[in-house]
Amino acid sequence: MINPIDREALRAQVRTANPFPFFAIDNFLEPEFAEDVHAAFPSFEEVSRLGHKFTAVNEKNKVQVTDSSLFPAPIHALHTQLAAPEFLELVSYVMDIPRLIADPELAGGGIHETGPRGHLDVHVDFNYLPDRQLHRRLNILVYFNKDWQSKWGGEIELWDKDVKTCHHAFMPIFNRCVVFETSNISFHGVAAVRCPEGAVRKSFAAYYYTKEAPAHWTGDVHSTIFKARPDEYFKGKIAMPVEQAARSLQEGWRGVKQGIKGVLGKNG
Structure with missing residues (x-):
């Protein structure tokens, strides 16, 4: 269901990535499977009924559904594929993070949909799950937006540690995958979504963990930390x-x- 990946080329790319380790892949899923997942995405009204809607200053007009028992079959299959041992091993090798663990509970992940005037401010993610004693290490995002126009915004942005410079901004186009390391400097956000009424920014998110603490961990456990963009x-x-x-x-x-x-x- 996932297209072949040149692990050596991707590993080399990650080594020189800036401002923190990441990679992006277009045409990530096999075409037929990607179409099935796209067709299975619920409407914004349906996910609003099933999931949690954000209305805060930092995260607005976005809905997430984390309960995999509510996923349509193709989306559940994607969830399973991203947690499969073979894919975990590949990502571990590419990102040089041994013994990655997928999250069956999809804390903060799952189906994400953002409507018009939605946004997600620049932030670093929570770094630890105390109840399971797991350290958050990676984010994986897969996008399912056909005919997404650049004027609609919604780019995933990767910022420097001081949130002064945006080094990369990836449009959330259909079948694009972005993976990046989560750390105390991995500031990222979603640009304001300016799509017309009736259009929705759709993605699937999952997070990977390790039992072992990363080398940069100071022992400080924190929730999501937001920072304002320069403007x-x-x-x-x-x-x-x-x-x-x-x-x-x-x-x-x-x-x-x-x-x-x-x-x-x-x-x-």
Whole structure:
């Protein structure tokens, strides 16, 4: 279901990649399978019913469905292929990360759809799954957008560690795959989606992990960290800090409530 890949050429390409290790492949899936997956994508209305819709400052008008039991058969087959031992071994070799582990729960992954005026700000991803003691190492994104026009935006952007320069911006065109290492400098985002009403940016995402910590890990566990682009002054100075403060208050209140429940449970 995945077209043959020249592993040696790809490994050499990754070694010189900038601003962090990555590769991109067009015509990633066999044509018939890619068509089947494309045809199986639910409508934006359907995924909105099935999944989680983001409405925050940093991530807006995007929906994700992570529960693989809800996937149509071709999309479930893609999920299986990306987690297959043979593909894991190939990606491990190309990216030089031994013993990669696929995530059957697709935390943060699965079906992604972004409608008009949607966006995903520049960020680095969460780096650890405490409940399973897994370190996040790679992202894989496969796109299923036919006749996507450049004026519609929606590029996946790879930025430098200071979020001053965007080194690459890949259009989310049909059957394109992008894989990149996740680290404390792998800043990436999705440009504003400017497609017309009725059009939707569609992709499938999966993440790979290792039991072993990467060499750059300092022991700091963090959730997603957002940074404003150079031209996003208001967002960087006002909107993002306000939302982060609100999120911190919510998380703190959840902790207080859990503590109260624990005390009441002991006293009950």
